[in-house]
Amino acid sequence: MPEQIRVDDEILLQRSFDTPAEVVHELVHQNLEHLGRFLAWARPDYDVEGVRAFQQAGRERWNESGEHGYSIFYRDEYAGAIGMRGFDSPVGAASIGYWLSAHLQGNGIMTRSVSALIRLGFETYDLNQVIIRAAPANGRSRAIPERLGFVETGIERQMAKNVKGEFLDLVIYSLLRSEWQG
Numbered sequence: 396m397p398e399q400i401r402v403d404d405e406i407l408l409q410r411s412f413d414t415p416a417e418v419v420h421e422l423v424h425q426n427l428e429h430l431g432r433f434l435a436w437a438r439p440d441y442d443v444e445g446v447r448a449f450q451q452a453g454r455e456r457w458n459e460s461g462e463h464g465y466s467i468f469y470r471d472e473y474a475g476a477i478g479m480r481g482f483d484s485p486v487g488a489a490s491i492g493y494w495l496s497a498h499l500q501g502n503g504i505m506t507r508s509v510s511a512l513i514r515l516g517f518e519t520y521d522l523n524q525v526i527i528r529a530a531p532a533n534g535r536s537r538a539i540p541e542r543l544g545f546v547e548t549g550i551e552r553q554m555a556k557n558v559k560g561e562f563l564d565l566v567i568y569s570l571l572r573s574e575w576q577g
């Protein structure tokens with residue numbers, strides 16, 4: 396995957412481990428409540444060392460296992476992250492996960508970023524399908540695959556946790572290359 400992806404004139408994706416850990420840490424801390432509803436890692440004790448360890452693992456996975464994490468910059472401001480894993484899947488099925496700072500929601504940043512990764516996956520990396528999972532109550536997250544024409548295919552029961560340690564079901568969405576409208 397490229398080190399940078401220019402989504403459009405407002406949005407740039409850049410390898411996540413190229414973003415200073417302090418920058419990631421600051422934005423995540425500003426958003427702990429917002430993120431913790433659906434993401435188990437957004438804990439109050441999330442610290443810069445944890446970011447560095449995560450980035451180091453990301454650097455290794457980038458080359459070894461077909462997993463790619465990007466920082467999202469919106470009008471040059473660090474806005475959140477998006478990742479795609481499963482490039483090494485024997486059936487060409489990759490999945491996408493994401494988060495965005497609360498104050499930048501509502502601008503289509505994530506829908507546009509997801510759309511750019513889908514295009515790259517189908518056109519350049521020979522993927523056959525892209526999968527997105529979201530908790531049933533996560534309306535904003537579910538709206539992204541729904542907006543992009545994904546098909547809801549089922550539910551994985553208790554396959555995620557929130558920051559309180561409560562189990563979350565996940566609704567599965569998938570988009571096949573044959574369904575993709577470009």
Ligand SMILES: CC(C)(COP(=O)(O)OP(=O)(O)OC[C@H]1O[C@@H](n2cnc3c(N)ncnc32)[C@H](O)[C@@H]1OP(=O)(O)O)[C@@H](O)C(=O)NCCC(=O)NCCS
Pocket residue numbers: 429430433434493494495496499500501502503504505506507528529530533535536538539
């Ligand atoms: C999930 C999450 C990324 C969604 O963020 P979002 O801002 O709602 O999604 P987008 O950036 O795609 O923006 C969509 C909104 O922008 C609008 N929009 C504006 N321009 C747009 C464009 N060019 N394209 C698409 N939508 C556009 C849409 O109409 C929509 O508006 P609405 O909020 O009134 O419905 C965010 O809520 C989040 O990070 N939540 C916490 C973490 C999380 O839950 N992660 C996912 C775990 S599965």
